[in-house]
Amino acid sequence: MKDAIEEESHEEHLADGSKVKHKLMRVRSESMDKKTTERMVEVIEKLKAPKEHVTVEESEDVLPDGTVHRVRKVIKHSVSHIERQHRHEGLVEKVFDGDVKIPGSESQETLETFEKPPYPETVVEHVDEVLPTGEVQKRKVIKNRMIHRIKTRHQSFDADKGPLNEEYEIDEVIPGTESTWYTDSANVSSExxxxxxxxxxxxxxxxxxxxxxxxxxxxxxxxxxxxxxxxxxxxxxxxxxxxxxxxxxxxxxxxxxxxxxxxxxxxxxxxx
Known part of the structure; x- marks a missing residue:
């Protein structure tokens, strides 16, 4: 409203979490013959409790080297339903009725994973073995296994905390693919x-x-x-x-x- 002066205002909170704002406005208007008139208008605005809206986007593709690339994007924001009406001389005029995004409530989180194809790995270790005689003998051990490598990239943005970027890589041994044996023999007559x-x-x-x-x-x-x-x-x-x-x-x-x-x-x- 143009040329409106707020005379008084107050708020009330309802049991369902909604908030109702009451404003008494003095509105001045000018007619075609340049006469100025004033009227009192009560503005009533009801804001329902905010609700969070979540949007999830997922995609998957395979890179030329066989790596499986997955992207999961989660976008969140809060909205509130607003009903606004004007009351003047016993008449009620509905001005607005709809959802409004709450400023500063938006956040976004993106999780990318790069899952490489399994590949073999050989590890050579030297261990000490105690014989029945008490003698300590050096042994050479070979371990063969299949490795599963996953790289993760985490990006997020929050209105309060700002941007955040993390990246890490994990190598996992595929269960059931590991074998171990000695490459030499112990200095005993029998096992x-x-x-x-x-x-x-x-x-x-x-x-x-x-x-x-x-x-x-x-x-x-x-x-x-x-x-x-x-x-x-x-x-x-x-x-x-x-x-x-x-x-x-x-x-x-x-x-x-x-x-x-x-x-x-x-x-x-x-x-x-």
Whole structure:
């Protein structure tokens, strides 16, 4: 409003977070015949609680060397819904009703990643190994693995903090691709020494009798043999590993009974 003078104003805060501003304005206007008139206008402006708007942009492309380039951009700003109206002599005029971006609320964050193709890497190390005799021996170890390299570039802008730029690179070993071995041999006659201890226990499960098709009677003696084997392995590094196995063997011992004999007419005992 042109030629308006603020006479008084006050604010009220509603339970939903909205804010209502009341202003009483003295407005002067000039007519076509150059006469000046004044009127009192109440300006009521309702500002709803700010809401944050987030826009996400993502893209991905592959560079000539096979590197996967990803970009994720997040843009944030806050808006408030404003309703403005004028009241004069019992009449209400709606002047504005819409969303307005809050100045200084905008921020932007960009995250770029460069994911290079996996590549092999060989690392040679020299380590000390303690033999069972207590002697310390130098060993040469070779490690082969596949590496995954990721480069990250982080850019952000905040109205309060200003611009921020960060860049870092990480090398990761791909799980399951690492192998290690010695390129020399230890000065011992064998890689490990082992002791074997064996225990046996026999259990008599009893006897059973069976009649065969020809009428013979056989006796079966059932014996169960349980064997426990403990193997103790002493490695060159000084560690001790024990492995225990059990086996059960069931055996049957058959004892045949004499077959029944028929009486013979030539048997002298029968003649008597």
């Amino acid at each position: 490990s020494e082992s002791d074997v201890e064996e225990q046996q226990e026999k259990v008599d499960l009893g006897r059973v009798e069976e009649v065969t098709d020809d009428g013979s009677v056989i006796t079966k003696e059932i014996v169960e043999t349980r064997t426990t084997t403990t193997r103790t392995v002493h490695s060159r590094s000084g560690s001790v590993d024990r492995e225990t196995t059990e086996s059960v063997v069931t055996e049957e011992f058959i004892t045949p009974s004499p077959s029944p004999r028929s009486a013979s007419p030539l048997d002298p005992k029968m003649e008597q």
